[in-house]
Amino acid sequence: DAKTTQPNSMESNEEEPVHLPCNHSTISGTDYIHWYRQLPSQGPEYVIHGLTSNVNNRMASLAIAEDRKSSTLILHRATLRDAAVYYCILSNAGNNRKLIWGLGTSLAV
């Protein structure tokens, strides 16, 4: 199973953009990149996912490097409610339901 590497923690000021990096140098061609976040005392929730192209939704943007060995989750304007642990996860299209979780990045706002 492909692994991801994220910083343990990051800090941001309110109303400022946040760029959360993720390295996945062993990614295979059929691996999707997923981001989830976990608010305090809650279960994780889906944020965004992508394969090769950059993606945008109402919560965030996902920027994927051309070689796909890294990606960045972008929160355009951080609020206090964005303080959470953010997980970058790879899943193989052939066994898409299994997600392998790391320890994530703890974001303080």
Next chain:
Amino acid sequence: DAGVIQSPRHEVTEMGQEVTLRCKPISGHNSLFWYRQTMMRGLELLIYFNNNVPIDDSGMPEDRFSAKMPNASFSTLKIQPSEPRDSAVYFCASSLPSGSRNEQFFGPGTRLTVL
């Protein structure tokens, strides 16, 4: 929809006792996952079901753990006998077979403390 429902929310038991955690997935979802979360190991997948059939139980730590899904709306995770090292938050999640998005919807978790 009420989301994924887990019970109990908190469980405190003594070593050696049997513990049963319960999960009701979101109606219409055909995949169900059991996870365990600790500070040291993070979020670990224990087992997942597809259409009520166990697909991958490689994360189940040992024979003391067992999981069942008798129908599409109910699953249990049982620990017998329980040990202090089983103390963790146990999450249940469900998902639809919807292509690449593969969004898993998590319940609120059960915090288990084994004394």
